[in-house]
Amino acid sequence: MRVVVGIDGHPDCENAIRWGAAEAATRGAELHLVHAFVWAEFRIPLGPSDVAPGLRANADRIVADAIELAREFRPGLPVTGRRVDGFPPAVLLAESRSAAVVVIGSRFIGRVLSLVVSSAGIELSAHAQCPVVVVRPTEDALLGNEVVIGYDGSRPAGAAVDFGLGYARRHDLQARIVAVLDDADDDDHDLLAGLRQYTPDAEIVEVTGHPSELLLDWSADAQLLVVGSRGRGGFAGLLLGSVSQTMLHQAGCPVAVIPRAAIEGPA
DSSP: OEEEEEEOSOTTHHHHHHHHHHHHHHHTOOEEEEEEEGGGGSSOOOSSSSSHHHHHHHHHHHHHHHHHHHHHHSTTOOEEEEEEESOHHHHHHHHHTTEEEEEEEOEEETTTTEEEOOHHHHHHHHHOSSOEEEEOSSGGGGOOSEEEEEEOSSHHHHHHHHHHHHHHHHHTOEEEEEEEOOTTOHHHHHHHHHHHHHOTTSEEEEEOSOOHHHHHHHHTTOSEEEEEOOOOSSSHHHHHOHHHHHHHHHOSSOEEEEOHHHHHOOO
């Protein structure tokens, strides 16, 4: 499988390309860069005209520049790229069917540098058929000395543990699992005992209550934060669950979300 990075020509895509290139190299995989060409979806004539060649040429230039950048980051890495007609969520959801992971960037806006995850990022994190990683636009977001994994005993959380441990091993990092369990529930303690047997080399921290604040604190020193998506509902935001949404918008490091469809297949 290949590592897919969504690109749009904005400078904040650079860290997503850097992250994707590093991950592809450790997996021995191809890096595939995809640009969604949205103009084809609007009622704009894209046949022979003065406008259409410019729009398509600009999109192709975005792809070519991204390929060159990826090769600078990781010389010798197999890199491909293409322009695909369609809106970013649909294009990248289709790519997720055959990807090991899909990577996208986020950006800061406003005076307080509020982090914005695009609608494509939210929809991907809810519905993609592989893990989704959202990378911060600042270079220090690619630093850190550990992988932090949120765990609550659910299937998506179990998949998050697998993904996080794999990343930690490939990148020679320490893994810290934050287990959010109920002291009054014996089943939870059985799960915790099983988790310790499964992950003897990882640090496991048991906490109670809402984990968002604690996960955000630890993400400041992490190279990656991994959570499972277990929310339900009729809207993309609700499908993510409150913890996943908070991490995507506020964590200080790249965030990996394991969508339900990555475990159970498409609905």
